[in-house]
Amino acid sequence: MTIINHQKQDKACFHCGLEVPSEKSWGIDFDGCWRAMCCPGCEAVAKAIIDNGLSSFYQKRTAYSEQTDSIPSELEYYDNVQDESNSPSTEYIETTLIIEGITCSACVWLLERHVRQLTGVLSFSVNYATRRALLKTKKGAIRLSEVLAAIQSVGYRAFPYDSGKQFEVLQGERKDFLSRIGVAVFCGMQVMMITVGIYMAGQDIDADMLSFMKWVSAFLTLPVLLFSGMPFLRSAYRDLENKRPGMDVPVALGIGLGFAASLFNTFNGQGDTYYESVCMFVVFLLSARYVEFLTRWHAVNSSERMSQAIPLMAKKIVENEGVKQVSAKALQVGDVVQINPGEAVPADAVVLEGSSHVDESILTGENHPLHKKVGESLLGGSHNLDNTLIAQVVCVGEDSTLSTISRLIERGHSEKPAWVERADRYASVFVLLVILVTVGTAWGGFWQGNENWFSIALSVLVVTCPCALSLATPTAYTAAMSSLFDKGIIITKGTALEKLATIKQVVFDKTGTLTQGTMSIENCEVFKSSFEQQESVDIAIGLEQFSDHPIARAFKQQKPVVVHQVVAVEQKNGAGLSGEIKGIRYYLGSENYVREYSTLTAVKQSKGTQVYLANEERVLAVFEIHDDIRHGARNIVQWLKGRGKYVSLLSGDKEMPVTWLAKKVGIDDAMFNITPQGKLDEIDRLQVAGKQVVMVGDGINDAPVLAKADVSVSVSGASQLARSSSDILLMSDDMESLQQVFQLSAKMNGVIKQNMLWALVYNIGALPLAMAGYVEPWQAALGMSVSSLVVVLNSFRLRFTLPVTKVRDVTELSRG
Amino acid sequence: MDSLYFLIPVSVILVGLIVMIFLWAVRSGQFDDMEGPAHSILHEEEKEKEDDAASKGGDDHDAN
Numbered sequence: 100m101t102i103i104n105h106q107k108q109d110k111a112c113f114h115c116g117l118e119v120p121s122e123k124s125w126g127i128d129f130d131g132c133w134r135a136m137c138c139p140g141c142e143a144v145a146k147a148i149i150d151n152g153l154s155s156f157y158q159k160r161t162a163y164s165e166q167t168d169s170i171p172s173e174l175e176y177y178d179n180v181q182d183e184s185n186s187p188s189t190e191y192i193e194t195t196l197i198i199e200g201i202t203c204s205a206c207v208w209l210l211e212r213h214v215r216q217l218t219g220v221l222s223f224s225v226n227y228a229t230r231r232a233l234l235k236t237k238k239g240a241i242r243l244s245e246v247l248a249a250i251q252s253v254g255y256r257a258f259p260y261d262s263g264k265q266f267e268v269l270q271g272e273r274k275d276f277l278s279r280i281g282v283a284v285f286c287g288m289q290v291m292m293i294t295v296g297i298y299m300a301g302q303d304i305d306a307d308m309l310s311f312m313k314w315v316s317a318f319l320t321l322p323v324l325l326f327s328g329m330p331f332l333r334s335a336y337r338d339l340e341n342k343r344p345g346m347d348v349p350v351a352l353g354i355g356l357g358f359a360a361s362l363f364n365t366f367n368g369q370g371d372t373y374y375e376s377v378c379m380f381v382v383f384l385l386s387a388r389y390v391e392f393l394t395r396w397h398a399v400n401s402s403e404r405m406s407q408a409i410p411l412m413a414k415k416i417v418e419n420e421g422v423k424q425v426s427a428k429a430l431q432v433g434d435v436v437q438i439n440p441g442e443a444v445p446a447d448a449v450v451l452e453g454s455s456h457v458d459e460s461i462l463t464g465e466n467h468p469l470h471k472k473v474g475e476s477l478l479g480g481s482h483n484l485d486n487t488l489i490a491q492v493v494c495v496g497e498d499s500t501l502s503t504i505s506r507l508i509e510r511g512h513s514e515k516p517a518w519v520e521r522a523d524r525y526a527s528v529f530v531l532l533v534i535l536v537t538v539g540t541a542w543g544g545f546w547q548g549n550e551n552w553f554s555i556a557l558s559v560l561v562v563t564c565p566c567a568l569s570l571a572t573p574t575a576y577t578a579a580m581s582s583l584f585d586k587g588i589i590i591t592k593g594t595a596l597e598k599l600a601t602i603k604q605v606v607f608d609k610t611g612t613l614t615q616g617t618m619s620i621e622n623c624e625v626f627k628s629s630f631e632q633q634e635s636v637d638i639a640i641g642l643e644q645f646s647d648h649p650i651a652r653a654f655k656q657q658k659p660v661v662v663h664q665v666v667a668v669e670q671k672n673g674a675g676l677s678g679e680i681k682g683i684r685y686y687l688g689s690e691n692y693v694r695e696y697s698t699l700t701a702v703k704q705s706k707g708t709q710v711y712l713a714n715e716e717r718v719l720a721v722f723e724i725h726d727d728i729r730h731g732a733r734n735i736v737q738w739l740k741g742r743g744k745y746v747s748l749l750s751g752d753k754e755m756p757v758t759w760l761a762k763k764v765g766i767d768d769a770m771f772n773i774t775p776q777g778k779l780d781e782i783d784r785l786q787v788a789g790k791q792v793v794m795v796g797d798g799i800n801d802a803p804v805l806a807k808a809d810v811s812v813s814v815s816g817a818s819q820l821a822r823s824s825s826d827i828l829l830m831s832d833d834m835e836s837l838q839q840v841f842q843l844s845a846k847m848n849g850v851i852k853q854n855m856l857w858a859l860v861y862n863i864g865a866l867p868l869a870m871a872g873y874v875e876p877w878q879a880a881l882g883m884s885v886s887s888l889v890v891v892l893n894s895f896r897l898r899f900t901l902p903v904t905k906v907r908d909v910t911e912l913s914r915g
Numbered sequence: 916m917d918s919l920y921f922l923i924p925v926s927v928i929l930v931g932l933i934v935m936i937f938l939w940a941v942r943s944g945q946f947d948d949m950e951g952p953a954h955s956i957l958h959e960e961e962k963e964k965e966d967d968a969a970s971k972g973g974d975d976h977d978a979n
Contacts (some may be wrong), residue, residue: 159957207951227951274941281937289930315923319930514923856970 112137114145114254116163129154134864140441144254153212153253159205164254165527180268191221191376193242193281195328196232198225200255213253214246232257269396276392280385283327287378294375306368313365316374324358328381332389344530349564352534354380357557357876371554376876380561380781383884387566390891391574404835413445416489434492446479447494455486504589504830529565529862536563540870542708554876559871562879563862565884571854574894579847582898586839595826597851602791602810603828605739606782609750609757612814613764615727615832620653622723633660639712641665642678642687648755650708651726686713693718728763729814731835736765749778749804778804795837796825812837846900854890861886 109524111446112119113126113134125136127145136142144164148156199209202394207225212233214223219240228444243259249649250257293312297304333457335351356374364370413427414437418729422437427445430436435451444457456468459481468484471477480501496502521819537560544552580590590596607613625632636654641663643654665678675688686696693711704886708724739746747768750757754771761769782804785792794801794808805811811825814834829836865882868874874882955969 205954207954226948228955241937270947274946277941277946281941282934285930285934285937289926292926311920312923315927317928324936779957829977 100357109136111135112141112143112163113157114164120867129560130159137351141254143568144252147252148213148254151213151216153209156205156209157207160203161205164202164206175699190238191239192236194234194236194259196234196247196250196257196259196485198230198232198250198255198257201225201227201230206255209253210250210255214249214423216240217246217249220246222455224546272392273396276385276389279327279330280389282380283378283385284322286323286327287375287382288884290316290319290323290374290378310365310368313361313372313374317362317365318374320358320361320374320377322764323378323381324354327385328354328377331381331384343527344534345441345527346530346564346566347887349533349537349560350380352383353377353561353880354566356560360553360557371551373554373557373876376557376880379877380880380884383499383880384566384887386893387884387887388397390888390895391570428604430492430495432492432495436490438477438488440483440487442483444477444479444481444483444490446492447499447615448477448479448490450475450477452455452489453486454482455488458482458484462685465612475665478879496501504747525565525568525578529563529568533560533563533565536870544872549871549872555870555872558874558879559866559873561876561883562865562869564883565858565862566863566883567854567858567890570887570894571858572851572891572898575847575850575854575897578894579843579899582900583840583843586609586836588840589828589830590826592826596840596844596847598791598810598826599793599841599849602793603743603745604675604746604785604790605746605793605795606785607736607746607748607766608778608794608796608801608804609748609760613729613732613760615729618769619725619727620657620722621725623720624723625720625786626718632720635712636722637661638663638680638685638721639687639710639720642668642676642685645678646676647669650710650724650759685715686715686718687711688800728760729832729834731833733764733835735834735837739841742841749773749781751775751778775801779807782807812840843897843900847897850897854893857889857893858886866900 108898113129113136115137117137119125119135119137120789124141125139126134127136127142127149129145134145136145148154152470155845181257198210201210207227209225210225214220214234219237221235221237223232223234223246234243236243236246247257260490293316295314297309312380331350331354334345334347338348341720354377354509357377360370361372361374361377391423413425413430414422415425415430416435416437417423430446436445436448438846440455446776450471450473452473454470454472455470457477458468459478471488476493476498479494494500506599508645537556540559541552541556544555549555576596579596579614583590583596601699620636623632623636625635636657637659640654640657640659642665643651645665645668663680665680667684668676668678670676671688671692675686675692677684677686679685687710690711693713696713708721710724711718712720712722723743734899736746745768746766748757749770751773752771757769761767770781778801782792782794791809793810793812794805795812796805797813805825811826812827812829813825814829814832814837827840829840861882865874865879869879
C-alpha cells in the first residue's frame with residue numbers, strides 16, 4: 100500500500116504528509132521521481148532510510164510518518180541509564196525502549212530491520228500494540244546511544260523506559276488471566292465431551308466405564324478448580340477473614356462444594372456429579388472478569404501514555420558554561436532550560452525568550468498547537484514544535500502538572516462513589532441471603548426426600564450470585580472516567596459525575612472563568628488620511644481612562660505615545676463617552692453612539708466588538724477589540740439553557756462589565772458586586788431552597804465557593820491544575836468540553852440504572868426457578884456469567900459515546 | 916467399548932500437552948502484540964532475498 104497523494108503531490112511532504120513550504124526546495128530523488136519534503140529533518144530521514152536499503156518502507160507503509168526534527172538530541176546521557184540497569188546475564192544487556200512516532204505496521208518493519216543491522220545488537224523486537232521495544236545487545240559491543248541515534252536517523256524517537264511499573268503489572272495480570280482462561284477452556288472442553296458421552300449412553304453404560312469416565316472428569320476438573328479458580332478461592336478466603344462476604348464467597352462455595360460432592364459421589368459410585376458445571380462456571384466467570392479487566396486496562400493505558408511525556412534529559416543553560424545536558428529529574432525551580440523544536444518540555448516552565456507553537460494535546464486533549472510567547476507558561480511533557488525556547492523552570496517533582504494529573508486520576512479511580520459503596524454493602528447482605536436461601540433449599544429438599552436436593556441447592560447458590568450487581572456501577576464509572584480523560588477532562592470525584600446530570604442550577608463565576616482577563620486591540624483602521632494611527636489610539640486611550648466598561652481595559656493596558664489631557668468628559672451608560680482634547684470634542688463608543696453625534700461614512704463588518712472614534716464632523720477611526728470571553732462559553736451557555744438548565748452568573752465585579760458579559764454569553768440572571776461571602780450565601784440560599792448547584796469557576800480565586808457547591812467544575816486549564824480544587828477539571832481552555840461531561844454523566848446514569856435493573860431482575864427472577872428445581876447447575880453457571888458479561892459490556896459502551904478525536908488518517912489519502 | 920479405556924487417557928494426555936503449549940505461549944509473550952505480527956507477515960516477502968544479500972554472520976532474527 101503506497102500513499103500517493105495525486106492532487107497534492109507537490110504540496111504534501113513525501114515523508115510526513117505535512118504541507119511543503121512553497122519557497123523551499125527540500126526533497127530527494129526517489130523511484131525516478133522528485134519527492135518534495137517539508138523540512139530538512141524529513142529529508143535527512145528519508146535519505147537515511149533509502150541509503151540503508153530500506154526504501155521499500157515507502158511501499159509498505161499505510162500512514163505518513165511523523166515529522167522529524169533535524170537536530171539530533173544528545174543521546175550519550177542514556178548510556179548511564181543503561182549502565183545502571185542490572186541485567187540478568189553478563190553477556191548481553193536487555194533494555195526496554197519506548198518508541199514514539201510509530202504510525203503504521205511498516206514502521207515496525209523499518210525499525211526492526213534497521214536496528215538489527217547494527218553490529219552488537221542481538222535482537223530487537225517492537226511491540227506494535229504497546230509501542231514498546233525490547234533491545235538485546237552484546238555487552239560492550241554497542242552503546243545504547245548508538246542504537247538510539249540509529250532509531251532517530253530513520254525518524255523515530257526512542258527512550259529507555261524506566262518509569263512506572265504499573266504497565267508491567269497489568270501486562271502480567273493479563274498473561275495470568277489468559278493462562279487461567281486457557282487451562283479452564285481446554286480442560287473444561289474435555290470434561291464436557293465425556294459428560295456428553297455419559298448423557299448419550301443413558302442407561303446403557305456399564306458401571307465400570309461410568310466410574311472410569313467420572314474419575315477422568317475429576318482429574319481434568321482439578322486444574323480448573325485449583326489453577327483457574329484460584330483467584331475466586333483466594334478472594335473468598337480473604338473476604339471471610341475480613342468477615343465481609345463479597346461476591347466471591349458464593350462462587351468459591353459453588354465450585355468448591357460442587358467439586359467436593361462430585362468427588363464424594365464418584366468415590367461411592369452413586370449420585371450425580373457436577374464436574375462440567377464447575378468447569379463452565381469457572382470459564383464464564385473468568386471471561387466476564389477478563390472483559391472487566393480490559394476496561395481497566397484501557398483506562399490505565401490512556402494515563403500511562405502521559406507518564407512517557409516527560410523526557411529523561413534536559414538542556415540546562417548554565418552561566419558562563421553554555422548549554423549543559425542534565426537529567427530532567429535533577430532540574431530545580433529557577434533553572435533555565437533550552438527547548439529545541441521537536442523536543443518535549445522537561446518541566447513546567449515560563450518562557451523567557453522566543454516564541455513557538457507548543458502541542459499540549461497529551462496533557463489537555465487540545466488538538467491545536469498553542470502559540471506561546473515570553474511570559475507564558477509551558478507544561479512539562481508538552482511538545483515544542485517550531486522554534487527554540489528558553490524557559491525558566493517553575494515547578495518540579497510532586498508539584499508538576501504531570502504528577503498532579505496522575506495523582507488526581509488515581510484519586511478519582513480509588514475513591515468509591517456512594518453508589519458503589521452501597522452496591523457493595525447490598526452485595527454483602529445479598530451474599531448472606533443467598534447462602535441462607537441455599538441452605539434452606541437444601542434442608543427443605545433433603546427432608547422432603549427429594550433426591551436432587553444437592554443439585555438444586557447448588558443451582559440456587561450459583562444462579563443468585565450477585566456478581567452483576569457488584570459490577571453494575573464500578574464498570575460504568577471506569578469506562579466514563581477514562582472516556583472523559585481522553586478528552587482532557589479529569590474527574591476527581593466519581594460522585595460528581597453521578598450527580599451532574601440531575602442538577603438543574605448552573606452558576607458561573609466571571610473572572611477567570613467566563614473571561615480570561617486579556618482584552619486587546621486587534622486592529623485599528625483610520626478613515627482620515629491625515630490622521631495618524633498612533634494619534635487615534637492615543638486619543639482613545641486618553642478617553643477610556645474615564646470608563647469602567649470592560650472594553651476600556653483593552654485601551655487601558657496600552658501605553659500612549661503622547662498623553663492627552665481630557666476635560667469635560669460625558670458618559671453615556673455603556674454605549675460610549677465623549678471628552679475634549681485641545682478644544683476638540685471626541686466621541687468614542689459603539690456604532691450607534693457615534694452615529695448620534697457624527698456622520699458615519701463607512702461601516703466595517705466585523706465579527707468582534709468594534710469601537711468607533713469620531714469628532715463632531717466625521718468618524719476618524721475604528722478599533723476592533725478582541726474580547727476575552729473564554730472559547731466555547733457562549734455555546735455552552737446556550738446548550739445548557741437548551742437542556743432546561745437554569746444558568747446564572749455570580750461576580751464580584753461592577754455592574755457594567757458583568758451585565759455586558761452576561762448579555763454577550765446569553766445569561767439572563769447576573770449578579771454583580773458580590774463579596775466572596777455573598778457568593779457563599781447565594782449558593783447556600785439556593786441549596787436551602789432545595790436546589791443542587793453546579794458551580795463553574797477557575798478553581799483558584801473561588802475555591803471556597805466551589806467547595807460549597809454540590810458539584811464543582813474548574814476551567815483553569817492544565818497550567819493551574821495543582822492549585823485548583825474541584826470535582827471536575829477541564830484541562831483544555833475550551834469550555835465547550837463541559838458539554839461532554841454533562842452528556843456522559845446522563846449516559847452513565849442511564850447505564851448504571853440499566854445495569855442495576857438487569858442485575859436485580861435476573862437475580863430475583865432466577866431464584867424461584869432454581870428453587871423449584873428447573874435450573875441445572877450448568878445452566879445456572881451460564882446464566883450467572885452471562886448476566887455479569889451483559890453488565891460489563893453495557894458499561895463498556897460508554898467509551899464510545901463521545902465523538903472520537905480524529906487522528907491523521909490514511910483513509911483520507913488515496914491509494915496508489 | 917474397551918478402546919475407550921485407551922482413547923480417553925490419550926485425550927487427557929493430549930489436553931495436558933495442549934495446556935502446556937498454551938501456557939508456554941502465553942508466558943513467552945505470543946499474545947502480547949495481537950496487531951503487529953498480523954501486518955508484519957506482509958512485509959517479509961523479500962526477506963530471504965535481502966538476507967542473502969546482506970548475509971551477516973550471527974544476525975539473530977528471532978522475533979521474540
